[in-house]
Amino acid sequence: MQALAQKALLTLAGVGSLMTPMLSWAEETAAEVAGEAAAEVATLSAGDTAWMLISSALVLLMIIPGLALYYAGMVRSKNALSTMMQVFAIVGVGTLVWFAYGYSLAFGDGGDYNAVIGDLSKAFLAGITADDLHGTIPEVLFIMFQMTFAIITPAIIVGGYAERMKFSAILLFTALWITFVYVPIAHWVWGGGFLSEDGVLDFAGGTVVHINAGIAGLVAAIMIGKRKGFGAQAMPPHSMMLTMVGGAFLWVGWFGFNAGSQLAADGTASMAMLVTQIATATAALGWMLAEWIVRGKPTGFGLISGAVAGLVAITPAAGFVGPTGALFIGLLAGVISFVAATSIKRAFGYDDALDTFGVHAVAGIVGALLTGIFVDAMFGGKGLAEGMTIMSQLVIQAEGVIVTIIYGVIVTAIILKVIDIMVGLRISEEDEVEGMDVALHNERAYNH
Numbered sequence: 001m002q003a004l005a006q007k008a009l010l011t012l013a014g015v016g017s018l019m020t021p022m023l024s025w026a027e028e029t030a031a032e033v034a035g036e037a038a039a040e041v042a043t044l045s046a047g048d049t050a051w052m053l054i055s056s057a058l059v060l061l062m063i064i065p066g067l068a069l070y071y072a073g074m075v076r077s078k079n080a081l082s083t084m085m086q087v088f089a090i091v092g093v094g095t096l097v098w099f100a101y102g103y104s105l106a107f108g109d110g111g112d113y114n115a116v117i118g119d120l121s122k123a124f125l126a127g128i129t130a131d132d133l134h135g136t137i138p139e140v141l142f143i144m145f146q147m148t149f150a151i152i153t154p155a156i157i158v159g160g161y162a163e164r165m166k167f168s169a170i171l172l173f174t175a176l177w178i179t180f181v182y183v184p185i186a187h188w189v190w191g192g193g194f195l196s197e198d199g200v201l202d203f204a205g206g207t208v209v210h211i212n213a214g215i216a217g218l219v220a221a222i223m224i225g226k227r228k229g230f231g232a233q234a235m236p237p238h239s240m241m242l243t244m245v246g247g248a249f250l251w252v253g254w255f256g257f258n259a260g261s262q263l264a265a266d267g268t269a270s271m272a273m274l275v276t277q278i279a280t281a282t283a284a285l286g287w288m289l290a291e292w293i294v295r296g297k298p299t300g301f302g303l304i305s306g307a308v309a310g311l312v313a314i315t316p317a318a319g320f321v322g323p324t325g326a327l328f329i330g331l332l333a334g335v336i337s338f339v340a341a342t343s344i345k346r347a348f349g350y351d352d353a354l355d356t357f358g359v360h361a362v363a364g365i366v367g368a369l370l371t372g373i374f375v376d377a378m379f380g381g382k383g384l385a386e387g388m389t390i391m392s393q394l395v396i397q398a399e400g401v402i403v404t405i406i407y408g409v410i411v412t413a414i415i416l417k418v419i420d421i422m423v424g425l426r427i428s429e430e431d432e433v434e435g436m437d438v439a440l441h442n443e444r445a446y447n448h
Contacts, residue, residue, distance in 0.1 A: 058256025070246030078435025159354030160217025200400035206316025214361025247304035279330030283310025286334025313367030322380025
């Protein structure tokens with residue numbers, strides 16, 4: 001028996017010695033598989049990268065020349081060049097702010113404070129190389145794409161204070177507003193902040209960009225005051241051709257804005273492009289028809305204003321809704337924005353020179369709220385999150401809208417007050433009469 005026991009022990013020892021390399025091999029194989037899976041997840045996609053390069057360029061096209069031409073045509077000829085210059089200068093200031101600390105604060109991990117703001121670990125883009133990835137695209141490309149959003153938002157605000165704000169004040173306002181308004185709200189919605197955690201849906205910037213900018217434009221218009229002669233003399237656009245051409249650039253460039261926000265060349269991006277076109281076309285016709293009924297004649301200004309309202313309204317919904325939802329969002333945005341830019345503006349008497357509030361804030365609110373309805377699968381949307389109902393999603397969407405409005409109003413007003421104390425907000429009456437082109441820049445848009 002003792003001999004048999006010893007033989008059994010020797011056999012088990014042999015099996016154990018054989019099992020050790022087998023277990024080691026299994027562990028190594030598992031590690032290799034896990035490594036390959038991780039590598040597969042973090043692999044750059046040439047298709048996605050190519051699409052995002054194009055999208056980034058399209059969004060920049062929206063700003064210059066798109067928004068610059070759109071706004072320049074809507075002001076009086078004596079302020080046309082200065083208005084374009086403001087948009088170009090905002091591109092410069094916004095780029096440097098985003099590079100220095102904006103990206104890091106908006107998309108960095110703020111640790112214990114991440115619900116409110118990111119950190120400065122990536123300030124001046126420290127440590128980021130061309131090989132670092134954000135999903136399937138280079139992180140530097142994601143930085144560039146998001147930079148265009150940070151730039152266009154303060155550029156939209158120009159429409160609220162057009163024809164009367166000092167150039168030095170505009171430069172200061174841009175830097176401070178991006179820092180203290182845009183960056184925090186971008187983090188709350190897209191950077192892992194509390195609105196994101198609460199489930200607010202904003203695919204491409206309904207709250208972050210358009211409600212944010214539209215509210216700031218209204219605050220600026222009220223705090224700076226009305227243009228000299230506002231209400232007593234006509235101040236029509238000096239060149240509807242420039243405005244229509246700028247609006248056309250906006251329409252085309254917006255496909256990068258909305259479809260690009262998927263960060264991939266896939267079906268969701270394709271649907272975002274389709275619903276953007278449907279909503280924009282519907283809103284353009286909606287505004288035009290409303291104007292035709294109320295005023296007796298359709299205008300090019302109404303047509304292009306409606307198109308922009310539709311572009312704004314579909315922005316938060318683009319990746320979540322289907323064609324049916326886009327149709328209703330566009331129609332409601334076109335009609336409601338027409339009312340806001342005409343009747344409401346006239347009733348309250350504020351001088352929102354280029355309808356920043358009426359088009360961007362109002363259409364942005366319409367789109368943000370309707371996203372909570374038309375995301376439902378029964379309307380052809382992507383479907384509500386598990387456990388959510390249309391009503392509960394509407395409440396969450398309303399939270400995003402209300403938080404953006406309250407925070408934007410308070411902080412924008414504080415920034416404007418500080419700048420007014422520092423350098424003053426408004427140009428002199430003499431400069432306003434002469435025109436900002438000559439008075440501030442010693443140039444003219446037209447020499448004839």
